[in-house]
Amino acid sequence: MAHTTKRTLSETLKKILQEKSLDKVTVVDIVEASAINRQTFYYHFKDIYDLVEWTFLTDNTQSLSGKRSYATWQQGYLQIFDYVRENKSFIKHVYYSEGREILTRFLYDITYKLLLGVIDERAEGIVVDEEDKAFIAHFYKYGFVGMVLEWIESGMKEEPKRLISHLDILTHGDIDKALGRFRTDRKLDIELRRG
Structure with missing residues (x-):
């Protein structure tokens, strides 16, 4: 009830x-x-504003399940764009209000979870500190959310699939490279050489 x-x-x-x-x-x-x-x-x-936050969380509780892997992150990210487009009036009125921070925080949270799922999958078999994986996810979430916010600001005209395709080309392989650089054994080697 x-x-x-x-x-x-x-x-x-x-x-x-x-x-x-x-x-x-x-x-x-x-x-x-x-x-x-x-x-x-x-x-x-x-x-x-509490109602707005509850709406975002409830509308998107299941939206990314199964879409947090390296092979499916594009679909997960597209679901974020689709949600924004399907709720265009709601999103725009929140975006252009004092409640904008709620929208931004929601986008950061859902995007961070998407990226962390990809990072955890790609880090399998590599020893990487959890805080380093979180750092990588936080770094990428700012770019990903920035694209969504810019898309909202510009009237949601550009096709999200095109944006995601460009993002895929731009970032392809970068998470693997970052994880390789943050490998615990590699960080130790770097610290020893600097020391």
């Missing part, structure tokens, strides 16, 4: 954002349009 109520509030917010910017939406707008009382809204969410 609680999940159904939350989903109703989320879908109502998306409908309202077809016509109104996020910064102008009030809790009263949402509860009146959803026929759910205000007290129930606050039972589930502390504010509208």
Whole structure:
């Protein structure tokens, strides 16, 4: 029941954002349009931005499952673009609001998980510290998310498959090279030579 109520509030917010910017939406707008009382809204969410964050997380809980490998990362990344395009009005109103950080944080989180899955797969059989793998994933996530944000900013006109194809060409083999450089035994050799 609680999940159904939350989903109703989320879908109502998306409908309202077809016509109104996020910064102008009030809790009263949402509860009146959803026929759910205000007290129930606050039972589930502390504010509208909490609802926005819940919507992103819930909409994308299963979206990347099975798409975090070296062979499938392009499909996983395309799913992020597809989600943004399918929810264009919602995304644009969040992007151009005080809630933009929620969108950015969500994109960083989902992209980081995608990349870390690829890195973990490619690191199999190589001894690499977990913090080094995380560093590589963080480095690439900034570029990947930057592309999505630029695409949103420019009106989502360019075909995502083209962007992903270029990104694939640009980064092909780079994660393997980075893992090779961060191999624990290689780092030790470098440190010994510098010392």
